[in-house]
Amino acid sequence: MRKSMKLGLGAVLALTVSSAAVTADTIKVAFIDPLSGPFASTGTNGLHQFEFAADYMINQNGGVLEGDMFEVIGFDNKISPKESLIQLQVAIDQGIRFIAQGNSSGVANAITEAVNKHNKRNPDDRVLFLNYAAVDPALTNDKCNFWHFRFDANADIKMDALTDVMAADESIKKVYVIGQDYSFGKAVAAAAVANLTAKRPDIEIVGNELHPIGKVKDFTPYSRKIVASGADAVITGNWGSDMLGLGKSVIENGYTGPIYTYYAAGSGITGAFGETGKGVIRLVGEGQINPPVSDAASDYYNAFKVKFPDGNVDQPRISNVIGMLAQAINAAGTADDVVAIATALEGMEYDGIFGSKIFMRPNDHQAIQDVHISAHTNEGVTFTYDGSDYGTVTETTVSMAAMDSTSTCDMQRP
Amino acid sequence: MELVLVNLIDGLVTGLLLFMLSAGLTLIFSMMGVLNFAHASFYMLGAYFAFQISLALGFWMGLLIAPIIVGVLGAGVERYGLRRVHQYGHVPELIFTFGLALLIEELVQFLWGKNQMAYNIPDVLNFTAFAIAGNSIPAYKIFMIFISVAIFIGLLYVLTRTRVGMIIQAALNYPKTVEALGHNVPLIFMGVFGVGTALAGVAGVIAGPVLGTFPGMAFVLGSIVFVTIVIGGLGSLWGALVASLLIGWITTFAKSYNLAMSDVLNAIGIATPENLADNVFRDLWTVTSPQIADILPYILMVLILIFRPYGLLGNRDA
Numbered sequence: 191m192r193k194s195m196k197l198g199l200g201a202v203l204a205l206t207v208s209s210a211a212v213t214a215d216t217i218k219v220a221f222i223d224p225l226s227g228p229f230a231s232t233g234t235n236g237l238h239q240f241e242f243a244a245d246y247m248i249n250q251n252g253g254v255l256e257g258d259m260f261e262v263i264g265f266d267n268k269i270s271p272k273e274s275l276i277q278l279q280v281a282i283d284q285g286i287r288f289i290a291q292g293n294s295s296g297v298a299n300a301i302t303e304a305v306n307k308h309n310k311r312n313p314d315d316r317v318l319f320l321n322y323a324a325v326d327p328a329l330t331n332d333k334c335n336f337w338h339f340r341f342d343a344n345a346d347i348k349m350d351a352l353t354d355v356m357a358a359d360e361s362i363k364k365v366y367v368i369g370q371d372y373s374f375g376k377a378v379a380a381a382a383v384a385n386l387t388a389k390r391p392d393i394e395i396v397g398n399e400l401h402p403i404g405k406v407k408d409f410t411p412y413s414r415k416i417v418a419s420g421a422d423a424v425i426t427g428n429w430g431s432d433m434l435g436l437g438k439s440v441i442e443n444g445y446t447g448p449i450y451t452y453y454a455a456g457s458g459i460t461g462a463f464g465e466t467g468k469g470v471i472r473l474v475g476e477g478q479i480n481p482p483v484s485d486a487a488s489d490y491y492n493a494f495k496v497k498f499p500d501g502n503v504d505q506p507r508i509s510n511v512i513g514m515l516a517q518a519i520n521a522a523g524t525a526d527d528v529v530a531i532a533t534a535l536e537g538m539e540y541d542g543i544f545g546s547k548i549f550m551r552p553n554d555h556q557a558i559q560d561v562h563i564s565a566h567t568n569e570g571v572t573f574t575y576d577g578s579d580y581g582t583v584t585e586t587t588v589s590m591a592a593m594d595s596t597s598t599c600d601m602q603r604p
Numbered sequence: 605m606e607l608v609l610v611n612l613i614d615g616l617v618t619g620l621l622l623f624m625l626s627a628g629l630t631l632i633f634s635m636m637g638v639l640n641f642a643h644a645s646f647y648m649l650g651a652y653f654a655f656q657i658s659l660a661l662g663f664w665m666g667l668l669i670a671p672i673i674v675g676v677l678g679a680g681v682e683r684y685g686l687r688r689v690h691q692y693g694h695v696p697e698l699i700f701t702f703g704l705a706l707l708i709e710e711l712v713q714f715l716w717g718k719n720q721m722a723y724n725i726p727d728v729l730n731f732t733a734f735a736i737a738g739n740s741i742p743a744y745k746i747f748m749i750f751i752s753v754a755i756f757i758g759l760l761y762v763l764t765r766t767r768v769g770m771i772i773q774a775a776l777n778y779p780k781t782v783e784a785l786g787h788n789v790p791l792i793f794m795g796v797f798g799v800g801t802a803l804a805g806v807a808g809v810i811a812g813p814v815l816g817t818f819p820g821m822a823f824v825l826g827s828i829v830f831v832t833i834v835i836g837g838l839g840s841l842w843g844a845l846v847a848s849l850l851i852g853w854i855t856t857f858a859k860s861y862n863l864a865m866s867d868v869l870n871a872i873g874i875a876t877p878e879n880l881a882d883n884v885f886r887d888l889w890t891v892t893s894p895q896i897a898d899i900l901p902y903i904l905m906v907l908i909l910i911f912r913p914y915g916l917l918g919n920r921d922a
Binding site: 230231234371399400401402404405406407408410411412414415417418431434435438439442443444457458459461462464465466500576578 | 607610611614617618713717718719720721722723724732735738739740742744814815816817818820821824825828855856857859860862894895897898899
């Protein structure tokens, strides 16, 4: 009896092993972002969107190549560049060839350098860096390399689109720029001033200010200055609690004009702004959520809500990362030769689920796509954020923003 | 001139909020001789409890019930936690409260998630009370001033005019003697701890809607509360009040007026170097007061510790 069971077990085992060998492999994507600590909500939401996109777009449709499935594996980097490099090494040691990261350009700078070095030294197991959110312009300019691809519009492109819209608004005469005191805040401020002076010399910059990041308890004094300056519009690159604190305080203290932001949606911010932010908060970003661009986009969002009822699709570009990677793997006919995959990604044109065509510029690996200016509102919102009645509705679209912008990138191909 | 008045009001609101936190902390310190690192966590709990209650019963019930729950929790922590650890000395107590702060933060993240909560100002108070030269003063700010002043007067009355208050004051300085006189000193300690944390809870309830309700809120406010009681003098209620208002006004005015370091240095007779871009002190020359506003209290604390180690109104050697 015992013997026969052992035999049976052995047979079953042998069967499973052989069947695994026949069926296709798993293509692993390492997601290196904060999954614990103060920025955990952003990282965890991003991971959920990646897992969903891989499952919904690829695995449920039979995978890529001959049925290869995608698997997204989360690695917690605690938003520290040092920790990220350790996690990068762990991922590479596990044989993962695709690295996705986005939160903090500081981390992205560290990863892109490390990936470049690794690929030079280890031509046999090279990896690709899929940057889905780090928007420091340098990554596709001075610090660009062949292995790095950016799927989000960078800070300069977003500011270019935003100031196009602002320049067209004749009622804006005075603009106040305020941001967090670090590289990204400074980059936003510099781009805002440069763009506005070039496009509308008559606009007066009535304030250009930086505040300590994550340290301000009460934004009232800053709001007083903004109100006192008589500004018609405010531009800020703030995110997280700094965004909510600044926005709420500015509105409470009597400001009624538009506040143009990069990151004032999702992660509880939309819900917390609620009624107070209506008619004031504007966002610049890629991917149109409301009104839905197509049935496919609606289906995608609904399916996401079934899987993550508390989540938001607040980074629509993640679907482009997965979609374009799959398309490149299919075009290259391999999931192992990253040089072929990267070559397929270069210059790729892809129709995103959320409405825009995406063009991966070959000379600097910056994705060119539609950039939208949307408003925080509860009217005409099909897909709300944070379980509230509020969401973002697209007001203006700059199609293929910054298509012909220049880049200082000197691309070295292997 | 009008802006000065507006800033005075804004600074008053910040200062009084700080006072509600530091009053409890300074009382607890003078009583147990230990800094309660988890104090700001009780402030956070107050905001989250009030948010949860406000969903079901509205803001006002939240204001009423949340501080009571926080106070009872605080008293429980003293009775079943700190009192047991007390016999091993101050260091274990410090570590206990430190661990408690981390525990509460994780617990809040576990229960409510890591996102911002939609805890908002009640509609009855969501209007502009009055405006000074175009600067509107929200009614909610007036409400905050009102609540904190009422709490200060109430606290002062209980501590100085009632029998309970006198026993507390005596127990703070001479616990052994008070115990010998037949009073239940451990009960007094527990009561003071409970009231202190309840005050932090009140601060959380009324600050949550304006400063944001999120897991990092305790961390943002935590260190400044310690600075306040060190400046005011450990154990002094009046000191806590003076220091809170001082910090509120200093930070508000520093943020409101763009005072540049180069102006200050020029005023005391140091000329601006010609090629500033290459100068080693470039960062120092280009600093403006809003950039360093939130660090000024720490500088003040260092100065106080050097020149008056027992604080502005402290009456014992710290």
